[in-house]
Amino acid sequence: MRHTLTITIIGILVLVSMALVDKPNAIPSFARKYETSCITCHTIFPKLNSFGEAYRLNGFQYPEDDADQTKDEPVSLGADAYKKVFPNAVWPNDIPGTPPIAIRVASGFNYDRQGKIKTEFLSPSLILMTAGTLGENVSFYAGAHLFEEGEIGSIDRAFFQISNLFNNKLPEHFLNLRIGQFIPNIVPFANHRGLAVTPYAFNTYSPTADEFEAGHAHGNESFGIETFQLGVELSGIASSRFRWGAGFVNGSGAAAENSSAKDGYFRAAYKLGGMGFDGSGGTADPRGRNWIDNSITLGGFTYFGSYPNDGLVGSNDLSRERYGLDFNVLFQNTNLFGGWIRGKDEVVEGNLALDKKYDLGFVELNQVIYPWLITLARYERAEPEAQQSIERVVAGVAALYRANIKFVVESAVDPSDLNFSKLNVRLDFAF
Amino acid sequence: MKLIKLLSLGLILVIFQFASSDAGDITGFVKAKRSKYLPKTVVYIESAPGDFIPPEKNPVMDQLNMIFSPHILPVLVGTTVDFLNSDDVAHNVFSPDESADKMNLGTWPKGDIRSFTFKNSCEKVCDPVLLCNVHPEMEAYVVVIDNPYFSKADDSGFFKISGVPPGKYNVKVWHPKRKAEDVSIVMPDSGSVEIEFALKKK
Known part of the structure; x- marks a missing residue:
């Protein structure tokens, strides 16, 4: 009965969303708002180009004059001049003219030449996304995996953001506030904005594991820097080129707080050349290739926190630390990026509390062959202390069939046994 | 007969005087990235004697x-x-x-x-x-x-300020959310002046 009700509600949501569609695009609520293609902000979705990144950082607003670009006129909840009446009236804002709902559907097929089951069609996943602005400098995002691997899913990210705080005193873009469940702003290359099916071990690896995590780091799974976290975060951009972010989160993923202290993190990055983080500067490519943004970005981050001590040694929470450096080079049709992370988790083994340390590095090359075709090659290596190192090579190709429909074909293998016996194929579309 | 000649001369002088102080029009277009901004534009003369x-x-x-x-x-x-x-x-x-x-x-x-x-x-x-x-x-x-020398642009951005006496003027634009550069003009004794404004973010 409960499942029937859930399916009915989801069905209605899907039908409502389909009824609202007039053009197919990437996060289609944004595409509908601006009446623009997804390739305004993406190369092959969900990978963002530099403009898309500036749009995201600016709280889902065009870096320059969002109102000028908005085609789907918002509904006013108060005339702008009511700002003059405040505090004797509610501060004015507006809501999207069209409900900003989007659906993303992914399905797949796996081939394993050496496996007992050689071929497998995968259960599709269905993601419901809603994102937009609630007036100037107020934005939101909520996404839910409605179905994933045949199971009823869960909310992934759901946050509220106020951008350009105190912009009458501080420079524009300098201070933003985010509250809710989100991926901490330390993650330089998020899985859900990458081309590959195989997630970045950089984001998901745990020193207690003896192999790379296979799936996306959802709320209650083992810790990774990309785990959804509940908390509050400040971020901003200074002088167009410097970007920072800092926050406090429960550290327990999407689950209830389970340690006595909050986890904290900080990240800073600097971009040389190309378009600034705020969307300013840069040179438009004369041939309109909007993925070209010749630049180098260098970043560094730290995360420190604690998690519950379920062992018999002591009663204090166990500590967790991460430090990392990353780089991102864009040159013409080539994007080379990577990072190094050092982690230390305090774990209980027997009657001892030990530090488990690891180093992990990766590098990935994306090459635009055509605007609709990008190849990818990635190498990842983890070196857990006192354990054997783990390596992985991911090679594949992502192709747009249409601006909002893509295929990914890739293989992830151990480079010591370069036997591309496994193949992942994904079909992904959004509307 | 002499009286008729004098009256005719007087009439010609009056007509000439009227014609020489004839007022002209300021016309033109306001341009903007989005046409929705155009009909919210007021074009006016900053100050006029009288x-x-x-x-x-x-x-x-x-x-x-x-x-x-x-x-x-x-x-x-x-x-x-x-x-x-x-x-x-x-x-x-x-x-x-x-x-x-x-x-x-x-x-x-x-x-x-x-x-x-x-x-x-x-x-x-x-x-x-x-x-x-x-x-x-x-x-x-x-x-x-x-002063009464103002005009609201229409949906196409066209405006017309009528009856402007000869002289030098500074023509301005008012818009609730946009701005435009002032335009200085010299209104001739006869005829009209065409100008153009480009709206941009305030």
């Missing part, structure tokens, strides 16, 4: 379908505007701006009119915003100008 008398018939700003109509009303300083409520629901009109004496006309039902005289003369332009405290989304502007 004493100007407000119109005897009051302009009307209606409240219909919970929208002020017109949304933007340019008037000569000293003009009294009649605020009509054509809706089935009650409306209010107030302004938080000093330039409109922070007026509040109260709340009144369908069919009634309340009036207000915009008498604050400014060196530049007064642009009091009008709000309705019953319906917070309602907003309008009365653009108070100290």
Whole structure:
């Protein structure tokens, strides 16, 4: 009965969303708002180009004059001049003219030449996304995996953001506030904005594991820097080129707080050349290739926190630390990026509390062959202390069939046994 | 016969005098990235010599379908505007701006009119915003100008300021959210002047 009700509600949501569609695009609520293609902000979705990144950082607003670009006129909840009446009236804002709902559907097929089951069609996943602005400098995002691997899913990210705080005193873009469940702003290359099916071990690896995590780091799974976290975060951009972010989160993923202290993190990055983080500067490519943004970005981050001590040694929470450096080079049709992370988790083994340390590095090359075709090659290596190192090579190709429909074909293998016996194929579309 | 000649000469002189002080038009287009900005633009002369008398018939700003109509009303300083409520629901009109004496006309039902005289003369332009405290989304502007040489652009951005006497002028643009560079002109003894404005973000 409960499942029937859930399916009915989801069905209605899907039908409502389909009824609202007039053009197919990437996060289609944004595409509908601006009446623009997804390739305004993406190369092959969900990978963002530099403009898309500036749009995201600016709280889902065009870096320059969002109102000028908005085609789907918002509904006013108060005339702008009511700002003059405040505090004797509610501060004015507006809501999207069209409900900003989007659906993303992914399905797949796996081939394993050496496996007992050689071929497998995968259960599709269905993601419901809603994102937009609630007036100037107020934005939101909520996404839910409605179905994933045949199971009823869960909310992934759901946050509220106020951008350009105190912009009458501080420079524009300098201070933003985010509250809710989100991926901490330390993650330089998020899985859900990458081309590959195989997630970045950089984001998901745990020193207690003896192999790379296979799936996306959802709320209650083992810790990774990309785990959804509940908390509050400040971020901003200074002088167009410097970007920072800092926050406090429960550290327990999407689950209830389970340690006595909050986890904290900080990240800073600097971009040389190309378009600034705020969307300013840069040179438009004369041939309109909007993925070209010749630049180098260098970043560094730290995360420190604690998690519950379920062992018999002591009663204090166990500590967790991460430090990392990353780089991102864009040159013409080539994007080379990577990072190094050092982690230390305090774990209980027997009657001892030990530090488990690891180093992990990766590098990935994306090459635009055509605007609709990008190849990818990635190498990842983890070196857990006192354990054997783990390596992985991911090679594949992502192709747009249409601006909002893509295929990914890739293989992830151990480079010591370069036997591309496994193949992942994904079909992904959004509307 | 001599009298007729004198009268004819006098008539020619009067006609010549009238023609020499003929006023011209300032016409042109306002341009913007989005056409939605165009009809909210007022083009006006910054200052013009002379004493100007407000119109005897009051302009009307209606409240219909919970929208002020017109949304933007340019008037000569000293003009009294009649605020009509054509809706089935009650409306209010107030302004938080000093330039409109922070007026509040109260709340009144369908069919009634309340009036207000915009008498604050400014060196530049007064642009009091009008709000309705019953319906917070309602907003309008009365653009108070100290001379009668102004024009509101139409949907295509076209404007025409008629009857401008010869002389040097600074022509300006008023818009609630945009701005444009002033244009200096010399109005000739006869003929018209064409100018253009480009709206950009304030």
